[in-house]
Amino acid sequence: MDAKLLLVMAVRWVHIVTAMLAIGAPFFVRFALLPAATRELDEATHQKLRAAINARWRIIVYVLITLFILTGLFQFLVPVRVEGVLLTARWKEFLAPDKRAYHMLFGIKMMAALAIFFLASALAGRTQGLAVIRKKAAVFLSVLLALAAIVVACSNALRYLPRGSAQVLQIDQ
Numbered sequence: 001m002d003a004k005l006l007l008v009m010a011v012r013w014v015h016i017v018t019a020m021l022a023i024g025a026p027f028f029v030r031f032a033l034l035p036a037a038t039r040e041l042d043e044a045t046h047q048k049l050r051a052a053i054n055a056r057w058r059i060i061v062y063v064l065i066t067l068f069i070l071t072g073l074f075q076f077l078v079p080v081r082v083e084g085v086l087l088t089a090r091w092k093e094f095l096a097p098d099k100r101a102y103h104m105l106f107g108i109k110m111m112a113a114l115a116i117f118f119l120a121s122a123l124a125g126r127t128q129g130l131a132v133i134r135k136k137a138a139v140f141l142s143v144l145l146a147l148a149a150i151v152v153a154c155s156n157a158l159r160y161l162p163r164g165s166a167q168v169l170q171i172d173q
């Protein structure tokens, strides 16, 4: 198999696995761990458990954010062409209307992704000023998951650009 194709596949694989972990873990905490711990544990034990989990999870959060940025920017900025087909930075070959749509969706995705990075860091972090976010963890985990749904919807829409008509136009040209 072409080495460039393998690289693109590996980067996309890391990006998707990172997304699975970054969404799956908060989903589990919001709908299983947090309600169970709130009901079953006294406040002191609950806080002790939370501190122990966060000490481990915050390292993973920083690794996941780094992987998102590296693999995401690679797919967005570095054009890799295999057998004449542009596989990454695909927008560079789009016609103007599709390029506009791509950048608009990408902009929405980036704003939502940055908000997710902020919330994930605040929820797992120790910064005193952000303690209010940890105090209302159920609310902010729900916000994080809603933002993740927006990010995945934008990623999905990006994948299906350019639209069929624009592709036909490109072939005709």
Ligand code: HEM
Binding pocket: 012, 015, 016, 019, 022, 023, 068, 069, 071, 072, 073, 075, 076, 090, 113, 116, 148, 151, 152, 155, 156, 158, 159, 160
């Ligand atoms: C700095 C942050 C990020 C950047 C720069 C970035 C960039 C990208 C790019 C350029 C693509 C390819 C779009 C295309 O097919 O043309 C992509 C795909 C994708 N991204 Fe991101 N992304 C970032 C963060 C995230 C986050 C936070 C999530 C989820 C929570 C996510 C989930 C996905 C998914 C599911 C795909 C679809 C992969 C596929 O269809 O093969 N990304 N991303």
